[in-house]
Amino acid sequence: MNERERALALRHDVSKYILRVAMNVDQSCPPGLLTMLLADLYGPPDPSARFEALAVGIEATEITLVRQCFAELRSLKEDIGAGEAAAVSRGLALAREIASKIDRLTAPVVEGRG
Amino acid sequence: MRLLVIEDGHEYEEFARAFLAGWNVSAAHTAAEALAAIVEAPVARLLVDLRFERASVDDLVGDVDAVAQRRFGGDRFRAARYLKEQQGTLILGELRKAGCDAPALFVHDFSERRLSNLRRLYGVVNAVPRFDAALMQAALESA
Numbered sequence: 001m002n003e004r005e006r007a008l009a010l011r012h013d014v015s016k017y018i019l020r021v022a023m024n025v026d027q028s029c030p031p032g033l034l035t036m037l038l039a040d041l042y043g044p045p046d047p048s049a050r051f052e053a054l055a056v057g058i059e060a061t062e063i064t065l066v067r068q069c070f071a072e073l074r075s076l077k078e079d080i081g082a083g084e085a086a087a088v089s090r091g092l093a094l095a096r097e098i099a100s101k102i103d104r105l106t107a108p109v110v111e112g113r114g
Numbered sequence: 115m116r117l118l119v120i121e122d123g124h125e126y127e128e129f130a131r132a133f134l135a136g137w138n139v140s141a142a143h144t145a146a147e148a149l150a151a152i153v154e155a156p157v158a159r160l161l162v163d164l165r166f167e168r169a170s171v172d173d174l175v176g177d178v179d180a181v182a183q184r185r186f187g188g189d190r191f192r193a194a195r196y197l198k199e200q201q202g203t204l205i206l207g208e209l210r211k212a213g214c215d216a217p218a219l220f221v222h223d224f225s226e227r228r229l230s231n232l233r234r235l236y237g238v239v240n241a242v243p244r245f246d247a248a249l250m251q252a253a254l255e256s257a
Contacts, residue, residue: 011223012165017125020245024133036128110223 006054007106013050015099022095029088038081041073041091047098048074062105069094069101116140116155117254118216120148120205121163126221130161133247134254144173145205152214159254160209160218166201175204206236217257221245 001009021029021037029037041047048070055063073094079087117137119127127141137159142148151157171178174197182193197204206218217238224232224241232239238257242249 008223016221016244020125020129023244024247033132036132039125 004109004112006058007109010051010054010102010106011110013054014047015102018047018095019099022092022099025092027089027092028085029083029092031083034081034083034088037088037091041080041095042077051098051102058105060105062101066098066101066105069098115158117159117161118142118148118151118157119161120202122166122168122201123163126161126163129245129247133245134251137254144169145175145208146173148205148209149212152209152212152216157214157216159257160206160214160216161250161254162202162206162218162220164200164202164220164222166198169198169201174198174201175208176201203232203236206239210236217254219250219253219257221250 018040020040021033022040025033043049051066051070055066073091076087076091076094080091115137117130117134117139119130119139119141120143121127121141122143124141127139130137130139140151142151166174171194174194176197178190178193178197181196182188182190185196186192202220209216215237217240218236220239220241221244222241223243229239229241240253240257242253
């Protein structure tokens, strides 16, 4: 996989799916969407694992920051699963942060596409 | 109006049922299922996944052996990956051959050049880069 393919895979495999619910709700998630949100944040397939597989060898601040976001998401899993409002709100924000950081990381490569 | 979702998983269908208002959603997971679906009842729009990474090689549109020989020096693994990565467009091609001209929407960040090429090959094709319900609804309604 070359650099461009890896950048596109990060956007497709991680950002696109982690935002499926988060980009269409505000601070809260209707109860009927909680199962979908959990799938977005934790899989399967696990977006954190996919991110790590694609991030191998990349040295950038955004990689560290995205890892921190995923670590916080892991710590919130039980509360988000229980529908706890503050945890769900933070989970939604973390999903948006992850996508935003991946967008910034991959922009130089993707914007040069043909 | 009937919206036929074509994907290898269930993420698009879940999304459509949750966020896209006013559509009668049905789903197909292979070309064979999609072809059967368009015979079963008229389809107004197609919502198509591009990459079918979870699909069985036996279900793919495209001849893995021929692609392996032509493009990858006989490497069937790379040929299968190549077909999976663009399977949505290949299924769309099969639907067009079968007479389905329903506008198609992809959730994919295509380059302008690739989107133009898809339109040349398959007629009305639109794309949005992410699962943005408002953008998708607008694209489906305006097609």
